Structure formats: structure tokens, C-alpha cells
Amino acid sequence: MKKHFYIFLYWSIGVLAYLFILPLPASASGEFQADYNVQYAISPYGVTIVTQNITLTNKQTNLYPQKYSIIIDSTKIKNVIAYDSNQIVPTDISQKDGKTEIILTFNDKIVGLGKQLAFTLRFENGDIAQQNGSIWEVNIPGVAPDADIASYNVSLSVPQSFGPNAYMTPLPASGGRWNREQMMAGGISGAYGASQTFDLHLSYYLENTRVTTERSEIALPPDTAYQTVVIESLDPKPTTVTRDPDGNWLAQYTLFPGARLSIEASLHINVLLHPKDGYAQDPPDQELYTSAQKYWEADNPQIQALAKKYTTPRAIYTYVSQTLGYDYTRVSQTPIRRGALLTTNSPKNSICMEFTDLFIAIARAAGIPAREAVGYAYTTNSRLRPLSLVADVLHSWPEYYDSEQKLWMPVDPTWANTTGGVNYFDKLDFNHIVFAIYGKLSNYPYPAGFYRKNGKTTKDVTVTFATGKFIQPTSKLATVISFPKLVTAGITSRGTITVENTAGSTVPSASIIIQSTPVDVAITKTEINIPPYAKLTYPVTVTIPNYFTGGTGRIAAAVNGETQQYVFAIQPITAYFIVPTLCFGGILVILLILTIRKARLWKHRRKH
Numbered sequence: 001m002k003k004h005f006y007i008f009l010y011w012s013i014g015v016l017a018y019l020f021i022l023p024l025p026a027s028a029s030g031e032f033q034a035d036y037n038v039q040y041a042i043s044p045y046g047v048t049i050v051t052q053n054i055t056l057t058n059k060q061t062n063l064y065p066q067k068y069s070i071i072i073d074s075t076k077i078k079n080v081i082a083y084d085s086n087q088i089v090p091t092d093i094s095q096k097d098g099k100t101e102i103i104l105t106f107n108d109k110i111v112g113l114g115k116q117l118a119f120t121l122r123f124e125n126g127d128i129a130q131q132n133g134s135i136w137e138v139n140i141p142g143v144a145p146d147a148d149i150a151s152y153n154v155s156l157s158v159p160q161s162f163g164p165n166a167y168m169t170p171l172p173a174s175g176g177r178w179n180r181e182q183m184m185a186g187g188i189s190g191a192y193g194a195s196q197t198f199d200l201h202l203s204y205y206l207e208n209t210r211v212t213t214e215r216s217e218i219a220l221p222p223d224t225a226y227q228t229v230v231i232e233s234l235d236p237k238p239t240t241v242t243r244d245p246d247g248n249w250l251a252q253y254t255l256f257p258g259a260r261l262s263i264e265a266s267l268h269i270n271v272l273l274h275p276k277d278g279y280a281q282d283p284p285d286q287e288l289y290t291s292a293q294k295y296w297e298a299d300n301p302q303i304q305a306l307a308k309k310y311t312t313p314r315a316i317y318t319y320v321s322q323t324l325g326y327d328y329t330r331v332s333q334t335p336i337r338r339g340a341l342l343t344t345n346s347p348k349n350s351i352c353m354e355f356t357d358l359f360i361a362i363a364r365a366a367g368i369p370a371r372e373a374v375g376y377a378y379t380t381n382s383r384l385r386p387l388s389l390v391a392d393v394l395h396s397w398p399e400y401y402d403s404e405q406k407l408w409m410p411v412d413p414t415w416a417n418t419t420g421g422v423n424y425f426d427k428l429d430f431n432h433i434v435f436a437i438y439g440k441l442s443n444y445p446y447p448a449g450f451y452r453k454n455g456k457t458t459k460d461v462t463v464t465f466a467t468g469k470f471i472q473p474t475s476k477l478a479t480v481i482s483f484p485k486l487v488t489a490g491i492t493s494r495g496t497i498t499v500e501n502t503a504g505s506t507v508p509s510a511s512i513i514i515q516s517t518p519v520d521v522a523i524t525k526t527e528i529n530i531p532p533y534a535k536l537t538y539p540v541t542v543t544i545p546n547y548f549t550g551g552t553g554r555i556a557a558a559v560n561g562e563t564q565q566y567v568f569a570i571q572p573i574t575a576y577f578i579v580p581t582l583c584f585g586g587i588l589v590i591l592l593i594l595t596i597r598k599a600r601l602w603k604h605r606r607k608h
Contacts, residue, residue: 032065033057036152040128040140044159048128052121057150061113068104068119073141075100076126084108084119130380133465135193135430136162142187142420143180152180154188162192166273166430169423186421196271196430197466198378204263204460205453208255219436219445220249221267221375223506223529225275225407227434230472231504231532232266240535241501245285246371246437248445249531262453267504270470271430280406284439289369289401293442295339295357298364302344307365313400313411316366317425320359321413324350331388351388352396355414359398369401371439373410374447376463378431385415385431392449392461397432433463475507477530479557481566487553489544490573497557499527499536506531513558516542518549518570547573 037053056065077100082089084107092103102121110117130137136158143152155177158165168190173179178188204218221229224247238251255261292299298307310316325348335351340361343354350358356372363370377395379385387393397412410432412424435447449461483495497514501507507530514523519542527536540555555566 030148031058031060031063032148033059033150034146034148035150038152038154039157040154041157042129042138042159042162044161046126046129046131046136048125050123050125050128054119054121056117058110058113058115062111064109064111065106065117066109067106068121070102070121072100072102072125073098074125074127077102078124078126080121080123082119082121084117089119132378132380132431133196133198135166135191135196138188138190138192140188142185143183145184149180152183154178154183156188156190158192164192164194166191166193167427169427186419189419189422191273191430193430195273195470197470198269198271198433199464199466200265200267200269200376200433201462202265202267202448202460204265204448204451205456206253206255206261206263206451208257208259211257213254213256216253216255216261217250217445218253218263218451219447220251220265220531221269221433221435221448222247222249222437222531224434225279225281226272226410226428226432228270228272228276228470228472229505229532230268230270232268234263234265234504234533236261236263238533241531241533243529243531243534244440244445246439247281247529248437250445251533263451265448268466268470269433270472271433273427273430275405275407281401281408283403283406284369284401286367286369289371289439290364290367292361292364295337295442296361296364297339297341298361300341300361303340303361304365306344306362310362311366313363313368313402313409314425316359316362316368317411317413317416320355320362321416323347324355324358324413324417326386326414326418327351328383328386331386335388352386352414353388355417356396356398359411359413363398363400371399371408371437372442373397373399373432373434373437375435376433376461377415378433378463384419386418388414389449392452392459394435394447394449394461395432397428399437472505473503475501475505476503477507477510477559477562478502479559479562479564481555481557481564483540483542483555483566483568486569486571487542487544488571488573489549490547492541492543495540495542495555497538497540497555499538499557499559501530501532501534504532510560511558512536512538514538514540514555515558516540516553516555518551518553519544521555544570 035055039051041049058064075095075098080091080093080102082091082104087107089107090105094101104121106117108117128138128140138158140154140156143149168188170182173182206216206218208214208216220231220241223229238253241249241251244250253261290298297303310319324343327349330349330351335353337353340357343350343358360370360372374394374396377385377387379387387395389396397410397414399408399410402409410428412428416422416424436445438444452460478500480498481495484493487493499510499512508528510527510530512525512527515521521540521542523538525538530536542553549570550572551570553568553570557564
């Protein structure tokens with residue numbers, strides 16, 4: 001993150017007269033050269049000991065450094081000590097507006113061209129390393145540009161207990177150290193750990209105000225290349241869950257007229273910095289994902305002019321992050337989404353929606369498939385890494401499709417801007433959680449947090465760090481065969497086979513083979529990425545060709561090697577005629593008996 005140390009040197013002019021020096025204040029610019037060797041040593045508990053070894057070299061004959069001042073963008077500074085080669089250097093420490101100023105008053109007055117004053121400043125900083133869940137984040141502030149700083153070298157020591165280094169931006173220049181140019185370009189940002197796991201509780205509210213029954217759906221956080229979702233509970237259970245072309249998980253519910261439904265979901269989500277091994281996504285529909293939509297005016301001449309100038313995802317990202325300005329005042333309001341075109345007219349009044357929409361519009365105009373991710377992003381500093389969507393304080397960021405890696409690549413130009421240049425193009429972090437993806441449409445499906453009941457004051461989205469290790473449950477597919485128990489030869493019988501994911505996590509793939517006897521029905525399917533609680537239904541049609549066949553038949557469904565069988569009875573078509581024939585014959589017998597009785601009765605009456 002781009003936090004800067006601000007360093008001030010106070011010099012005094014020394015005039016040689018009668019063997020003593022008369023100090024007078026003067027400007028420091030260009031009078032002294034400063035060389036820094038700074039070490040950051042982080043303890044296993046996150047406290048960082050900062051040691052600055054500084055050498056000041058006189059560039060004039062009549063000046064000497066009187067004081068040294070450093071302003072640190074933190075109030076978690078303690079145990080400050082400074083010393084030169086002979087003794088302790090007095091320090092004056094003050095804190096104001098979230099900053100700490102340390103002023104050193106030197107003991108020695110070193111006068112003369114080329115003369116050097118070497119001293120050390122050491123203190124503890126509690127803001128360099130932060131543990132967020134299972135991840136340690138390290139952010140070393142950069143240095144404000146200053147021509148008097150000749151060299152500025154930084155080294156970093158991190159305990160092994162932090163785990164493997166996930167990323168470091170930028171990498172050390174040489175010898176495991178960062179140099180002046182790197183520190184003046186924005187400092188150092190790194191993270192340690194393999195993955196981050198969050199616990200989420202999401203609330204949804206649905207209401208059918210119509211006079212007819214309707215089907216409603218909610219978007220559940222889906223699996224992506226960078227996150228794995230496990231649904232611990234979902235109450236009530238949906239009719240089914242479908243997966244749309246963008247990868248969204250859409251839970252389906254049926255609502256009767258006037259019905260109201262509150263849905264509660266508890267989830268575990270594991271977030272990775274790099275895509276999952278072997279994870280690949282099919283190329284998107286080029287025409288669909290490069291077309292203009294509401295908020296993404298890719299067909300507008302102004303947007304197309306930008307697309308001709310910025311032709312790659314990185315160029316677009318750099319342009320958007322450096323051109324737009326973040327408007328913190330809009331976050332406290334109810335911001336209206338303006339879209340890409342209006343953003344170009346007032347670029348400095350933007351929030352995450354505008355950063356995202358402008359990136360997508362330019363990318364699509366340049367022929368680069370692009371879409372939007374909406375979700376939650378964990379932040380400890382809402383000014384450096386702000387959240388902009390007021391519905392339970394969500395965040396949005398763009399994605400572009402990389403045809404070489406066969407992946408949708410997420411980037412965050414908003415946070416690149418607000419952190420002063422942290423690299424959110426080559427990697428994101430462990431803090432972005434996708435709730436919904438806009439690609440086919442620019443404003444649907446609605447993510448969690450947008451299903452609020454009128455008048456509700458509590459949050460619909462709660463995100464906390466998980467305490468235990470992430471364990472993905474074993475996927476479970478259940479097979480149900482629905483078919484008539486009795487089948488008549490020569491007449492078509494119909495049924496269904498339903499394969500349901502009964503677990504709360506994705507089934508990566510399923511091989512489904514359906515066969516029947518004595519009629520050879522063969523259906524072979526391969527399904528991938530079956531969402532939790534999804535139901536896949538396959539129609540089965542059986543016609544026994546021989547009208548006089550009887551006996552039994554069998555339907556077998558093998559799902560990932562587990563077979564379930566269903567036995568049904570077969571009756572010949574002649575069975576259809578037995579009952580009618582018996583009924584007709586019975587009627588004839590009854591009529592014959594009645595006729596005979598009637599004749600006898602008539603004969604009896606004639607005799608009398």
C-alpha cells in the first residue's frame with residue numbers, strides 16, 4: 001500500500017569566527033545527501049522492529065544537520081530509540097491525526113564539505129504486519145520522493161511461522177533488498193499463507209405480490225477458479241439449483257400468490273490467490289461478451305476511441321486506475337450507477353461501479369471478452385481499500401477472459417487507485433469473494449445483500465474468518481428412477497431419472513449411463529460442475545415391440561460407477577382385451593338369462 005514516510009532534515013549554517021560556530025536556520029534542499037539502510041524484522045506475533053541506519057553527508061562547507069524528523073502513517077509506534085556512534089540521541093515523539101512524528105536533535109555538530117554524520121533510529125511498528133484469518137499481510141510504506149535521498153535500501157525478515165510467501169510486490173531488486181526507486185514508487189506489499197477461509201451467513205427475502213404462482217430465484221456465491229464454496233445449510237431447500245453460462249448458482253423457489261419466504265444460508269468459502277490446478281473455462285461467446293449493454297456502452301464512439309488507444313487488458317487497467325478518482329462522499333449516500341459513458345465525463349467522481357464499468361466497456365469495444373464480479377472484499381482500511389455498494393457494503397471488480405490460460409482473470413482497478421499503485425492486475429489477494437457474476441447481462445442476477453426485506457435494519461451479509469482448517473465434504477449424488485410399475489407391450493411408457501447433488505459442494509464431474517432391457521435404451525451423459533442441490537432430470541421412453549411379450553423389464557442408471565436398478569412388469573397387449581371381453585361376455589350372459597326369464601314369464605301368463 002502506498003503509505004509514505006515523510007522525512008525532514010533541519011540544518012544550521014555554521015560560520016567559523018573566533019573558533020566557535022553560530023547556528024542559524026537554513027533550507028535543507030540540496031545541502032546534504034542522505035543514505036538509508038532500513039531493516040524490517042517481524043516477530044511471530046506481528047510486531048515489527050524497524051531499524052533505520054542513516055548517513056548524512058555534507059554537500060556544503062558551512063552547514064551541519066541539527067535535527068531529523070520522520071512522520072509515520074501509524075499511531076502504533078513505541079519503544080523509540082536513536083543513537084549515534086557515541087551516545088543516545090534525544091527524541092521528541094508526538095501523535096496527531098493518526099500519524100506519529102519523531103524528531104531527533106543531534107548531539108554532534110559535524111561541519112565541513114564531505115563530512116558525514118551516521119546515526120540509527122529504531123522503533124516498533126504495529127501496523128506493518130497484520131494477521132487476517134490464516135493469512136499474514138505485510139505492507140511496508142514507501143518513501144516520499146526526495147532528491148536529497150541518494151540511496152534507500154530495505155531488507156525484510158519474516159518468521160517461518162507465517163507460512164509460504166503467497167506474493168510480494170514488487171520483488172526485491174537485487175541481493176534480497178529493495179532500492180530507492182522501488183520505495184518511491186509505492187512501497188512493498190506481500191502476503192504469507194496458502195489460502196483464506198471465510199464463514200458467511202446470508203439472508204434472502206422473496207415475496208410474490210402477483211395473483212398467480214411464480215418461480216423466483218436467488219444467487220448463491222458460486223465456485224470459481226479462485227474460490228471453493230461449501231453450503232453448510234440452506235433453509236428452506238430450493239426446488240433445484242442451476243448453473244448459468246456465467247457460472248452463477250441460481251437456487252429456484254416456487255411461490256404461491258401472496259407468499260413470503262425468508263431464506264437463510266450458512267457457507268464456508270475458501271479463497272486462493274492462484275487458480276485451482278487444472279481449472280479451465282470454456283471460451284465464452286465472443287459476440288455476447290464483447291457486445292454493448294446497459295452501463296457498458298461499447299458501441300459509443302467515445303468508448304471506441306479509448307479502445308483504439310488502449311488495446312490490451314493491462315493498458316485498460318492502467319488507464320482506468322490512473323484516470324479515475326475515487327469519490328469517498330458517494331459511499332455514504334445511495335449511489336446511482338452511472339455507467340461507463342457518464343464516467344468518462346466526470347472521472348473524478350467515481351466509485352467501484354464506475355471503475356468496473358469503464359474497464360468492461362473499453363475492453364469489449366477492443367474485442368476483449370469482459371464481465372463483472374460483485375461480492376464482498378475484506379478490508380481493514382476503508383480508505384485504502386474501500387467498499388462502494390451500499391447494499392450490505394459490497395464491492396465490484398472486472399474480469400477479462402485470457403484465451404491462453406483459458407480463464408477469466410479478475411483485476412481490481414479501484415483498489416489499485418486507492419492504494420496508490422498496489423498491483424491488482426497480476427494477482428488479486430485473499431480478500432475478494434464472488435457473490436454473483438454479470439456477463440450475459442450487466443445487472444443480473446442480484447447478489448446476496450440485494451434481497452432485503454423492507455424495514456429490516458440488521459445486515460443480510462455477515463462475513464467472518466473461519467477458525468478451523470477448510471475441509472471440503474465428499475460429494476454425494478442420489479439417483480431416483482420414476483417409471484410405471486406395469487408396462488404394456490406395444491404401448492409407449494415414459495418416465496424420468498433424476499440425479500441430485502445432495503451435498504453442499506460442487507460435484508466436479510459425473511458420468512451417467514442409463515440402459516434398459518429388454519428394449520435397448522442407452523443414454524450416456526457427462527456432466528461437469530454440478531452445483532449443490534442441483535437436480536438433473538433425464539426422460540426415459542420405453543416401447544416393447546412384441547405385442548405378445550410378457551415378463552419383466554429393467555432400467556439401470558449408473559452414476560459415477562454406482563448403479564441403481566428399477567424392475568417393471570411387462571404384460572402383452574392381449575391383456576388389454578381380456579377384461580373387455582369378459583365384461584362383454586358377462587353382459588351377453590346376463591342379457592340372455594334375462595331374455596329367457598322374460599320368455600318363460602310371458603309363456604306362464606298366457607297359460608293362465
